Amino acid sequence: MTNKTYNENNANENFELGLQYYEGRGVKKDFKEAFTAFHKAAEQGHAIAQCNLGLMYDNGEGVRKDYKKALEWYKKAAEQGLAKAVDVLKELEILETLEFKAEQGDVDAQYELATIYHGKHDSMIVQENDKKTLYWYKKAAEQGHGDAAYELLLRFFSGLDIFFRSIPRDIKAALHWAEKITKEGKKFKKEAGAILEQIFLEINGIVIPEKGPQVDLYLEERGIKEPKYFIYQTLQAAEHGLANAQYEIGSLYFNGFNHKKHIVRQDFEKALYWFQKAAEQGFAEAQFNLGLMYHNGKGVEKDLSKAVSWYQKAAEQGHAKAQLDLGVMYHNGGRYRRWDVGFGEVYDEYDDGERLEKDLSKAVYWYQKAAEQGYASAQYILGLTYRHGDGVEKDYEMAFKWYQKAAAQGFAEAQFNLGLMYHNGEGVEQDLSKAMSWFQKAAEQGLAVAQFNLGSMHADGQGVPQDYKKALELYQKAAEQGHADAINTLEYLEKK
Numbered sequence: 001m002t003n004k005t006y007n008e009n010n011a012n013e014n015f016e017l018g019l020q021y022y023e024g025r026g027v028k029k030d031f032k033e034a035f036t037a038f039h040k041a042a043e044q045g046h047a048i049a050q051c052n053l054g055l056m057y058d059n060g061e062g063v064r065k066d067y068k069k070a071l072e073w074y075k076k077a078a079e080q081g082l083a084k085a086v087d088v089l090k091e092l093e094i095l096e097t098l099e100f101k102a103e104q105g106d107v108d109a110q111y112e113l114a115t116i117y118h119g120k121h122d123s124m125i126v127q128e129n130d131k132k133t134l135y136w137y138k139k140a141a142e143q144g145h146g147d148a149a150y151e152l153l154l155r156f157f158s159g160l161d162i163f164f165r166s167i168p169r170d171i172k173a174a175l176h177w178a179e180k181i182t183k184e185g186k187k188f189k190k191e192a193g194a195i196l197e198q199i200f201l202e203i204n205g206i207v208i209p210e211k212g213p214q215v216d217l218y219l220e221e222r223g224i225k226e227p228k229y230f231i232y233q234t235l236q237a238a239e240h241g242l243a244n245a246q247y248e249i250g251s252l253y254f255n256g257f258n259h260k261k262h263i264v265r266q267d268f269e270k271a272l273y274w275f276q277k278a279a280e281q282g283f284a285e286a287q288f289n290l291g292l293m294y295h296n297g298k299g300v301e302k303d304l305s306k307a308v309s310w311y312q313k314a315a316e317q318g319h320a321k322a323q324l325d326l327g328v329m330y331h332n333g334g335r336y337r338r339w340d341v342g343f344g345e346v347y348d349e350y351d352d353g354e355r356l357e358k359d360l361s362k363a364v365y366w367y368q369k370a371a372e373q374g375y376a377s378a379q380y381i382l383g384l385t386y387r388h389g390d391g392v393e394k395d396y397e398m399a400f401k402w403y404q405k406a407a408a409q410g411f412a413e414a415q416f417n418l419g420l421m422y423h424n425g426e427g428v429e430q431d432l433s434k435a436m437s438w439f440q441k442a443a444e445q446g447l448a449v450a451q452f453n454l455g456s457m458h459a460d461g462q463g464v465p466q467d468y469k470k471a472l473e474l475y476q477k478a479a480e481q482g483h484a485d486a487i488n489t490l491e492y493l494e495k496k
Contacts, residue, residue, distance in 0.1 A: 291310035368382060399427055400421050415439075
């Protein structure tokens with residue numbers, strides 16, 4: 001307590017002393033001394049002192065905060081007709097109502113409270129409070145209040161609090177609110193979009209050309225009209241944890257995207273990083289691509305066990321390509337091979353010595369899963385396994401069934417094999433006319449073995465009138481692609 005002497009009979013004198021200490025007039029500012037003087041005057045019935053005492057209790061100036069005592073002194077002053085006290089009581093009532101509604105989840109009340117603590121209203125009792133401002137803006141923004149979201153965006157991007165003091169910038173938070181406003185907001189879309197672009201340029205320095213054939217093709221495939229906006233927004237979304245954006249950025253780094261000045265340089269390590277991020281969130285396409293990278297040794301040391309693991313994760317989510325590749329790995333022991341279109345035999349393309357234990361039953365299981373989803377490549381390979389009894393009992397009818405499904409989708413190798421089955425009467429009644437038709441479809445797609453077989457049918461008059469000219473034309477097309485039988489046949493005919 002102060003050791004100052006107060007006038008027991010003059011409330012005005014005590015009040016004036018309180019003002020001197022409160023405002024620092026002629027003395028050092030001292031809220032405790034001011035509180036003591038105001039308290040003395042208030043007890044003597046001084047209305048303004050009573051109101052001021054309420055304010056000091058309300059704000060914790062010179063005394064511990066005490067809302068009930070503040071209210072008591074406001075009421076005493078109001079009962080004497082002090083207009084300011086009456087207004088304060090009204091404001092307190094409004095504030096109390098707002099706080100109640102805000103706590104109950106009323107978004108407009110939350111925003112209104114935030115603006116009050118932000119100092120956007122003339123208030124007699126509420127001091128600007130950065131912490132409370134941030135709290136209520138967040139509450140309102142999380143419920144979709146556009147103005148609140150924009151206030152948060154400005155704060156996090158600028159690195160300034162409500163008093164314009166420097167605070168740590170929060171780019172991730174700024175990205176979140178900018179993205180939300182540009183996607184969902186009704187106001188400030190243009191402003192938020194401009195901030196998004198600034199953030200993008202700040203953190204990446206990626207040059208984005210607006211025109212060019214490669215750019216146009218990439219954007220056309222994705223239905224994108226604004227390349228600059230798409231690229232920076234996608235990268236920001238990826239950094240903010242969106243799995244599909246992480247996959248998209250991984251794809252850009254994997255493939256590279258160049259036109260005069262680069263947009264994204266091909267970078268397998270960065271592709272691996274983003275695919276990993278998306279894959280760990282369960283994004284099947286990214287899991288499949290990770291499997292490919294470990295299988296091929298691109299951007300990472302080749303590891304068949306990890307390739308199988310990621311293929312498996314994607315396959316279990318129904319990813320048809322992963323199911324097929326997983327089947328091929330179990331079929332071939334992890335080595336890279338190709339299927340001969342005519343005979344179903346497997347040949348090494350290259351072999352670096354790494355092995356995976358073969359499991360034909362698992363191979364057929366995954367072929368079946370992919371085939372049942374309508375994946376033509378898997379339907380074709382499943383047809384081969386049934387035709388040659390590779391991992392399953394030989395079954396021409398099942399082979400015919402799966403060849404037919406793949407052929408109907410325009411899969412050239414399946415069309416050729418379907419033609420062979422009609423030609424040989426395997427799994428179906430022999431029908432040279434249908435064999436000719438399927439050979440024709442495959443040949444028109446440039447399949448050399450189909451061109452050769454079709455040429456032989458024309459040469460022999462099988463299912464069609466004999467036509468040596470047509471046969472030679474087809475042999476020539478097959479030979480130009482390096483088909484050995486076609487080359488040998490042409491050499492033989494030239495010698496005759």
